[in-house]
Amino acid sequence: MSETTNVRQGTLALMVLKTIETLGPLHGYGIARRIEQTSGELLSVNYGTLYPALLKLEQEGYIASAWGLSDNNRKARFYRLTRAGAKQLEREERGWEQATAIMSRFLSAAKGTL
Amino acid sequence: MRRLRAWCVRLWSLLGKGRRDREFAEELASHLEMHCEDGMRAGMTAAEARRQALIKLGGVLPVEELYRDRRGVPWLETLGRDFGYAIRMMRRAPAFTATVVVTLGLGIGATTAIFSVVNAVLIRPLPYPEPHRLVHLAVSYGDRGSAIFAPTVDYAAWKNRSQTLSRIAGHLGFETNLTGGTEAERVKAGAATASLFPMLGVQPALGRTFLPEEDRPGGPPVAILSHAFWKSHFGESAAIVGKSLTLDGTPHTVVGVFPATFQIPDRYQADYDLWVPFAIGDNGRAKRPILQTIGRLKPGVSVEGARAELATLVRPPRSGKKITVVTEWQEQIASGARRSLLIFLCAVGFVLLVACVNVANLLLFRAAAREKEMAVRRALGAGRARILRQLLTESVLLALLGGVVGLGLASAGKNLLVTFIARNLPAMEPVHLDLRVLAFNVGLVLVTGIAFGLAPALQASRGELNDPLKDAGRGATDRRSRHRLRSLLVVFEVAVVMVLLSGAGLLFHSFLRLRGVDPGFQPDRILTLNVALTPSKYPTPREKTAFFQQVVEKVSTLPGVQAASASTSLPLAGYSMSISGLTVEGKPEAERQVLVSIVSPNYFRTVGIPTVRGRSFSDSDRGGSPVVAMVNESFARAFFPGEECVGKRIEQWKPKTGWVTIVGVVRAIRPAPEEQPSPELYFSYLQPEGAFLMGSNMYLAVRAAGNPKSLAAAVRADRGRILRMVLSNGMKLIGAGVAIGLLASAGLTRLIASELWGISATDPWTFAAVVMLLSATGLAACLLPARGAASVDPTRALREE
Numbered sequence: 023m024s025e026t027t028n029v030r031q032g033t034l035a036l037m038v039l040k041t042i043e044t045l046g047p048l049h050g051y052g053i054a055r056r057i058e059q060t061s062g063e064l065l066s067v068n069y070g071t072l073y074p075a076l077l078k079l080e081q082e083g084y085i086a087s088a089w090g091l092s093d094n095n096r097k098a099r100f101y102r103l104t105r106a107g108a109k110q111l112e113r114e115e116r117g118w119e120q121a122t123a124i125m126s127r128f129l130s131a132a133k134g135t136l
Numbered sequence: 137m138r139r140l141r142a143w144c145v146r147l148w149s150l151l152g153k154g155r156r157d158r159e160f161a162e163e164l165a166s167h168l169e170m171h172c173e174d175g176m177r178a179g180m181t182a183a184e185a186r187r188q189a190l191i192k193l194g195g196v197l198p199v200e201e202l203y204r205d206r207r208g209v210p211w212l213e214t215l216g217r218d219f220g221y222a223i224r225m226m227r228r229a230p231a232f233t234a235t236v237v238v239t240l241g242l243g244i245g246a247t248t249a250i251f252s253v254v255n256a257v258l259i260r261p262l263p264y265p266e267p268h269r270l271v272h273l274a275v276s277y278g279d280r281g282s283a284i285f286a287p288t289v290d291y292a293a294w295k296n297r298s299q300t301l302s303r304i305a306g307h308l309g310f311e312t313n314l315t316g317g318t319e320a321e322r323v324k325a326g327a328a329t330a331s332l333f334p335m336l337g338v339q340p341a342l343g344r345t346f347l348p349e350e351d352r353p354g355g356p357p358v359a360i361l362s363h364a365f366w367k368s369h370f371g372e373s374a375a376i377v378g379k380s381l382t383l384d385g386t387p388h389t390v391v392g393v394f395p396a397t398f399q400i401p402d403r404y405q406a407d408y409d410l411w412v413p414f415a416i417g418d419n420g421r422a423k424r425p426i427l428q429t430i431g432r433l434k435p436g437v438s439v440e441g442a443r444a445e446l447a448t449l450v451r452p453p454r455s456g457k458k459i460t461v462v463t464e465w466q467e468q469i470a471s472g473a474r475r476s477l478l479i480f481l482c483a484v485g486f487v488l489l490v491a492c493v494n495v496a497n498l499l500l501f502r503a504a505a506r507e508k509e510m511a512v513r514r515a516l517g518a519g520r521a522r523i524l525r526q527l528l529t530e531s532v533l534l535a536l537l538g539g540v541v542g543l544g545l546a547s548a549g550k551n552l553l554v555t556f557i558a559r560n561l562p563a564m565e566p567v568h569l570d571l572r573v574l575a576f577n578v579g580l581v582l583v584t585g586i587a588f589g590l591a592p593a594l595q596a597s598r599g600e601l602n603d604p605l606k607d608a609g610r611g612a613t614d615r616r617s618r619h620r621l622r623s624l625l626v627v628f629e630v631a632v633v634m635v636l637l638s639g640a641g642l643l644f645h646s647f648l649r650l651r652g653v654d655p656g657f658q659p660d661r662i663l664t665l666n667v668a669l670t671p672s673k674y675p676t677p678r679e680k681t682a683f684f685q686q687v688v689e690k691v692s693t694l695p696g697v698q699a700a701s702a703s704t705s706l707p708l709a710g711y712s713m714s715i716s717g718l719t720v721e722g723k724p725e726a727e728r729q730v731l732v733s734i735v736s737p738n739y740f741r742t743v744g745i746p747t748v749r750g751r752s753f754s755d756s757d758r759g760g761s762p763v764v765a766m767v768n769e770s771f772a773r774a775f776f777p778g779e780e781c782v783g784k785r786i787e788q789w790k791p792k793t794g795w796v797t798i799v800g801v802v803r804a805i806r807p808a809p810e811e812q813p814s815p816e817l818y819f820s821y822l823q824p825e826g827a828f829l830m831g832s833n834m835y836l837a838v839r840a841a842g843n844p845k846s847l848a849a850a851v852r853a854d855r856g857r858i859l860r861m862v863l864s865n866g867m868k869l870i871g872a873g874v875a876i877g878l879l880a881s882a883g884l885t886r887l888i889a890s891e892l893w894g895i896s897a898t899d900p901w902t903f904a905a906v907v908m909l910l911s912a913t914g915l916a917a918c919l920l921p922a923r924g925a926a927s928v929d930p931t932r933a934l935r936e937e
Contacts, residue, residue, distance in 0.1 A: 050163065051170045069167070070194030073160070074206040081142040094173070098166045099159075 034067070034075050036118065039084060039111040042103045047090070049098035050076060076101060084110050149207050160203055164196060218529035225530060232502060233534070236495050240538025243491030244580050245545030246484040252550050252573045254477050257470050259572070262401060264337055266432075271439060272468035273304075273429040274461045275450055277729060283461040286429040289420030290450040290458075294431070296418065297449055300442040302434045305332035306416075306427035307400060309408060311833075313670040316382040322668055323365070325383070326400065326408035327424060329416065335432060336400075342366075343377040343392030350391075351413040353421060358413065359388040363396035365409040381410075385672030388412065401469050420451075430465055439464060486636050488580070492588040493629040499531065499592040500622050510596050523597040531589025532582065539581035543569070546577070591621060631876040634906065638881035641902040656805040656813075657707050658744030661698075661840045664706055669832040677827035684821065684834055688736050691838055698839045701742035702821070703735040706835045707805040713829065718817070720775050721785040721795065730771065731816040734826045734834075739818075740766075740802055742837050750782035750800030758822040763796045768804040771815035786817075788825075796825070878907070 034057075041056050042048055048056070053076075054067045079085045084107030090100040103111070149156060168189050175185030193199060204210075226233040261267040274283035275290055286294075286306070295304050307328040314321045330351035338345070341363065350358050359381055361370075370376045380387045399407070416422040433442055439462050447460040463471075503510075513523060547569055667687070674680045684702040691700040704713060715732045737753040740746075748769065757764050765786065772781040785795040804813035819826025 049166070049170075051167045055174075068194060069171075069192050070199040070202065073163070073199060074202050077203060077206050078142070081145040082138045083141055092166075092170065096166055096169060097162075098170070099163045 034071070035079055036111070036114050038072075038075060038079060038101075039103065039107055039114070042085065042101055043108065043111055047100040047102040049092060049100050051098075052092075053101070079107070083107075143209075146207065146209050147212075150209065150213065153208070156207065157200070157204070160200065161196075164193070164199065168193065168196075214525075215529065218526045219533060221526065222530040222533045226534070229502070232498065233537075236498060236534050237537045237541055239491045239494055240535055240584060241541025241545060243484075243488035244535075244539050244542030244577065244584065245549060246542075247481075247488050247580060248542055248546035248569075248573060248577045249549045250477070250481050250484045251576050252546060252569055254481055255570070255572055255576075256568070257473050257477060260570075262466050262469075264335070267466065268464065269433040269435075270335075270465040271431050271433055271442060272463045272465045273431050273446065274463075276459045276461060277453065277457070283459070284428065285426035287420070287426055287451075288416050288422040288424070290460075291427060291429055292416055292418060292420035293449045293451065294429075294446055295416075298431075298442075298446060300434055300437045300445045301431040303331060303335055303432040304429065305329045305335045305431075306414060306429040307332055308414070308424055308427040310424065311668060312383045313385075313668065314381060314383055315385070315670065317369075320670070323383075323409040324407065326411045327414040327427070328411050329414045329427075332430075335430065338394065338398050340392035341395040342374060343390070345392055346411075346413045351415055353415050353417045353423075355413060355415055357383075357386050357388040358391045359383065360392040360394060360411045361390060362394055362409055362411075363398070366393045383410075383412070385670055401465075431462075483636060483639065486632055488584065490629055490632050490636070492584050493625050493632070495534070496588040496591055497622055497625050497629075499588065500595065500625070503592050503596045506596065520597045524593050527593035527596055528586060528589050531593065532585035535581045535585030535588075538584070539577055542580075543574075543577055546573075591625075595621060627876065631880060634876075634878065635881045637906045637909065638878075638902065641906045642899060645899060645902045656745065656803045659707075662743065663838045663840065665836040665838075667702075667834055667836055671832050674832065677824065677830055680830055680832065680834075681821050681827045684736065684836075687836065688738075691836065696840055699738055699742040700836065700838045701736045701739040702834045702836055703733055703739045703743075704830060704834055705731075705733040706837060707743065707745070713831075715788065715817075715829070719787040721787070723775065731814050732819065732829060733816065734819050734821045734830050737820055737822065739837070742839050744839070745802050745805065747800050747802050749780075750798070752800055752802075753818075753820040753822075755822070757799075757820050759824050761823075763794065763823055763825045764799045764820070765796045766800045766802060766818040767798055768802050768813065768816045768818075770804040770813045771817060772801050774815045794825075881906075 037057050038053055041053050041060070045052075045056060050072055051069075054069050054072050057067050058065055076085070076087075080087060080101070084104060085101045086104050087099050087101045089097060092098045168186070171189035171192065172182065172185040175188055176182060180188065190196070262270065264270060273286055273294065275286045276283035285308070291304070291306055294301065298304070305328070307326050309324065309326050311322055312325045314323045328346070330346035330348050333340075333345040340360065343360070345360060346358065350356055361376065366372060366376065376390050377392065379390050381390060382388070394411075414422060414424070414427060416427075431442070433439070443460055443462040446462065450458050450460055452458070510523060518526075550569070667684075669680060669683060674683055688700050688702050691697060713732050714729055718730055735753070737755055737757065740752050747766075749772075750766075753764070753766065767781065775781065776784060781798055782800060784798050786798065787795050802818070804816070806813050819829065821827045821830060
């Protein structure tokens with residue numbers, strides 16, 4: 023467990039949005055599992071904090087939820103992306119790409135070029 | 137935007153909490169099951185899989201708690217719970233609640249009512265565009281009297297030449313005779329320049345206001361009616377516009393009607409039935425010589441700047457000096473009321489303070505009864521802050537109810553208050569409970585709620601966990617400190633009441649002194665009547681004199697009448713005429729302005745003003761006989777200090793009277809108890825030189841003939857000791873309060889020194905009386921519980937313990 027990192031505050035929301043965008047409507051457990059798998063099991067999602075995060079996104083109108091049936095016919099609550107959520111995801115993705123690009127350029131700069 | 141949406145959703149989700157909780161529980165259950173299945177698929181036992189799933193989740197209850205905090209508005213829910221609890225507590229002790237609410241309601245209501253008046257008079261800006269650029273302009277002669285009016289000549293000069301004013305307007309009240317109806321009627325009228333109404337932004341309800349061509353000498357006579365007058369005289373008929381009204385014998389065409397809301401803001405509560413144009417010529421000539429003037433400053437011009445410029449434009453006086461006075465209009469209107477209102481506000485503030493202290497004491501008393509409840513709460517894990525918050529919620533809720541009661545009292549009481557102090561209030565926009573007053577009330581509620589609730593709450597939230605739960609703990613240190621706090625409160629309260637009573641006592645004492653003042657005449661059994669003649673019917677002084685002479689004669693012969701007289705002024709009537717340009721024989725430098733009254737010969741006898749030297753007017757001082765005058769003592773002192781003035785001669789410049797001999801000196805009458813009498817000159821209306829100065833108004837004065845348990849209670853010997861003990865404890869507190877209050881009063885009553893008359897702000901007799909009163913009240917307050925304590929059956933007290 024020591025090599026897994028806890029998900030940073032704020033980035034969890036972005037991961038949730040991206041996950042739903044990729045996989046379509048999904049329940050909480052599925053979202054958590056998917057985030058862990060995508061990170062190559064390097065990230066550990068605290069399942070307990072996932073639900074308040076989902077609630078916050080729903081309150082802000084980025085996702086919507088409805089009860090449905092899971093693959094093995096179990097009743098579960100499914101979250102889907104709203105149009106505002108898609109826009110927000112796009113905005114945040116761009117922000118992250120920009121930030122990481124800057125950071126990586128900064129970190130990979132050869133000694134003396136700064 | 138998103139945040140706002142989130143908050144709305146959170147507020148919304150305060151509803152249907154049970155359903156939402158169930159839904160989330162279901163969601164978590166399905167989550168755990170899926171997790172378990174995955175675990176079992178990986179080879180775990182069912183129990184192990186469930187354990188792992190729960191660990192990963194972090195436990196069901198904490199997650200639910202986290203989720204609930206995110207879903208709703210936690211602090212609001214706590215507040216709601218506290219309020220619910222507070223309401224239950226109040227229901228359980230209705231007598232206590234009612235006492236507190238009424239006490240606070242009285243305090244808050246009184247303060248709010250006074251504040252609503254303060255707000256209307258001092259705080260709320262005048263309801264006109266850019267109110268702070270409106271200034272009141274006046275000219276005073278010398279330093280005597282307050283400057284209220286400006287001469288029309290100066291008005292014209294300002295209007296034509298001022299660079300600092302963008303606009304100027306004026307008005308003056310007068311009385312006029314309305315004829316043509318079933319019976320002649322005296323109505324209050326205002327003369328206004330055509331510029332006044334646009335300046336105040338008033339739109340007529342009907343018709344129009346004055347045109348510039350109507351507002352000049354010789355312009356067509358027109359009038360605008362007040363709404364009240366229109367309603368009472370013409371039944372709100374729209375056909376009134378264009379009709380004609382006869383005022384002082386001249387037909388005036390009605391051109392408009394004002395809305396009911398229009399009232400000219402004025403220190404003297406001008407409340408006119410109708411308006412006519414002032415008609416000032418470019419040279420300043422007008423029918424009336426003075427007016428109240430309002431100007432609008434140009435942008436960037438200061439009050440002082442305008443004063444400096446306007447002073448250069450006034451026409452130089454024949455003698456003495458003219459002082460131009462420029463004041464912000466609102467300040468001028470409120471000037472008479474500011475001080476008394478603020479004193480009033482302070483006084484009710486003190487009353488509110490006393491109410492708060494009282495309530496704090498009650499709460500402290502009840503805190504003793506709730507000791508166990510608090511201990512239980514602490515034992516169940518409530519922190520000190522939590523208990524403090526709950527108790528403060530309770531006290532704020534009590535204050536809130538008090539505030540509601542207070543608001544009701546204020547809205548009922550403000551009308552009473554306005555009627556009661558109306559004479560000292562300028563007429564401005566009506567006093568009402570607007571948003572500012574409401575905000576003040578709410579602020580007051582919060583402040584008082586915390587003020588009286590904090591000390592008891594702090595007290596209650598403190599203390600050892602176990603003490604009150606064990607009966608052995610009763611009577612421990614906690615109680616002693618509560619007792620100390622209550623003692624302090626009593627001392628404080630007595631001190632505040634002492635200050636209040638001292639102030640009231642001083643005012644009352646000076647009122648008694650005022651009543652004891654010798655007014656200089658005999659006001660008992662005098663009836664007065666103001667008679668005004670229509671100028672067109674009695675155009676010359678001779679005709680007016682003849683009329684009044686006839687009336688006086690007729691009235692004198694009525695049964696029960698001792699004497700009757702006519703005069704242009706009456707003592708304390710507040711109206712007087714003055715003349716300037718008086719020459720005193722042998723004293724050319726003594727040219728001054730004096731008051732002048734025209735009287736019938738028996739005026740002094742009728743009103744009861746004694747002649748101190750020389751003789752009074754007689755019926756033989758008439759046209760053709762040498763012109764004589766009488767003066768008052770102030771006149772004699774001012775012009776003939778140390779000399780005999782009877783027999784001296786004076787000359788009046790306008791109208792030219794020739795030399796007039798002073799034949800008698802009468803007592804000087806104070807215009808108001810706190811003012812010194814002014815030099816005054818009297819002429820008889822039987823002599824044309826005097827009658828010339830008469831207007832169409834005279835006062836008729838008629839003097840009618842005839843008319844006009846001791847506290848020593850038998851206390852049983854064996855109870856005496858207990859009684860003495862309780863009493864001495866109580867009286868010590870009261871003594872301390874009185875001592876502090878005396879010191880505070882000595883400092884604070886200086887503030888009302890200028891409102892007092894004839895006594896100093898530290899009048900020992902008043903203070904002594906207040907101390908006596910307070911001590912007696914305190915004694916009575918101690919005696920009741922003391923007797924109760926003394927008559928308690930000892931075995932019952934033990935059993936309860």
